[in-house]
Amino acid sequence: MSQTPDLPEIELSWQGDHYCGRFSAMASPCELLIDSNDRKLAEHLTTLAFYEAKRIEHKYSRYLTGNTCHRINHSAGKGAALDEETYKLLCFADSCFSLSDGLFDITSGVLRRAWKFDGSDRLPAPQQVKSLLPLIGWQKIEFDANRILMPEGFELDFGGIGKEYAVDAVAKKCAELVPHCSMLVNFGGDIQVTRARRNKQCWHIGIENPDSDGRANRLLRIAHGGLATSGDARRFLYKDGVRYSHILNPKTGYPVSHAPRSVTVASEHCVQAGILATLALLQGKNAESFLTQQGVTHWIYR
């Protein structure tokens, strides 16, 4: 049974032992599972989640103009003012950059101009890739708590952390409102649970099996913590018997060889799981040993 709440963008349904609020944001189906039979509360929480997700999407989407992301990307040479949230995101990206020795770089989005992972055999010309390399390099960016200064032609892309960050931010906001209620935030398979459910039950959630073409959903049981998947089995190029993954090495401008098709990591927080999954992809054939060394639960599809 599904009833339409006041806000037309969200949909609320009773799932037998919990409420499920659904909406669409960040180009993904989003759901909020609420371990409560209080319909008003569920509606309120879903509305809160929707607004928080939309706020983050509008602030950091690279497809919009006039937002924070656009303002920074068009401030080359002049510098742009930073708010506290954006500063924290940049600090996080900075940590990921140094922890990965430069493999995780939020300035590498410009490579999309050369690479179109549409399943075809159209590899970019080497010259085209080479021409983009001078526009990549997080180390060339200066920032402090108030301002960011980027060289001419540089762009930031929050795509690698934005959705996972939004999942955590929504989970945090909901948990602040109802700390004793367990909730699961799921934005297209990136998941965060706020706290353990009543009666020690697990949340059961169907997520698209990244290994297949979406025909089978896999059922996942999750009790606490976060979960994120990186990689996309459908985004690749194929030429002369070689499969080119969409995971690009920002130093060479070329796809990482032997990268898994997708990596799923379970960790305390969704954003941390997401970074670990992405770093694992960047390790190519060493993805398994990398995640084993980190001591995190993971699933790798090759």
Add this chain to the structure above:
Amino acid sequence: MQLNQRNNIIGALTAATCSLLGTPAIAQESPSTAEPWQFDTAILYYGESERVTAVEGVFSASKDFGNEHIFSGKITIDGLTGASATGAVAQPSAQTFTRPSGKGEYQIAAGETPLDDTFRDTRIQLNGQWTQPLWQDYRVSSGVHLSKEYDYLSMAVNANLARDFNQRNTTVSAGLSYAFDSIDPEGGRPVAFASMPLRSDYATDQAFDDAFDATRLSGSDDKNTLDLMLGLTQVINRRTIMQLNYGLSVVDGYMTDPFKMLSVVNPQGLTQDLLYENRPDSRTRHNVFWQTKYALDSGVADLSYRFTTDDWDIDSHTLDSRLRFNLTQDSYIQPHFRYYQQSAADFYRPYLMAAEGLPQFASADYRVGEMTAFTLGLKYGMLLDDGKELSFRIEYYQQNPKNPGFAEPGVLQDLDLYPSVKAVMAQVSYRF
């Protein structure tokens, strides 16, 4: 590459995550997914009307060391006192029995089921189990068990391998366990079918002691148990999980109960003699177990059925159902109903007829006879902060032994040879 030099980046990453999300810094100190120790304590009272009373204390601890590396340990201490049925039949007149130790006697009034009231024991059990993933999709678990009471020692080891399929929706497991039990009862083990000597039949204490000693074997005896278990667990949908197990148990060794006897009666039903029982020294048992758990709108329904059959001809059926109903977010009640039915062992004899020869094996222990039993219970639980839980359970248990078809000669027709056993259980548990 620096990543390979700094093998473990998760600590630094956790710190970065916490400052991004503004979560407390505690997470920085425990970057792994390890969870704190969890403890379960329980105290159980079990009281049969006019028979055994037991008090049991349980303390168990488990810890997830991260990544599903789990240790669990348990200490159980039982104190049992009271009387238990000896296997002898009631008689129209008072009966005298020699105590199992050979020191002293006890009287049973006319019409009463003979109970040995010297039953008194303290048992300590220790269990330890370690479980961890072995490689992708495999889990291995291994454990030890030790149980010690005054005249009994049991030691066991087990190992289990489980594999997840189908994105962890299907789990197949295989397990093996081996147990070694040693028994050394006070007064020694009786010689099979030896006649119980009574002091009044002998002129002197010495003559009686010699006669008693002649019915006893010296030293301990033991038994070996090998169990094999195959299991299949399947997630059916978001609400339903189903489990199917098959178990094979092979026991070899001393399975006679040194405290049980049989009455030898004449055609009038009057006891002529009392013989110590004798059971086969091997037993092979198969069991099949099926369980379904279903998540309801506000609770969990749990239904299970077990069938066992063995080469002693004991077949049993157990139906068990629990319905957990959440009263509020933080409390629940759980009614429990269990029904049990078993057929008698092929060597079960409520008594032996004096005119007939001795069978190869015989026991009058009602526990290997035909019976039905049921349990009715109710549990109330309260969920406290931080995953703590306090619960109370009360149950009523009744065992109804039945005559599997033996003709009752003479006076036995007027006596209750198959008295019901009624018991009450009360338990308080606290998890923290």
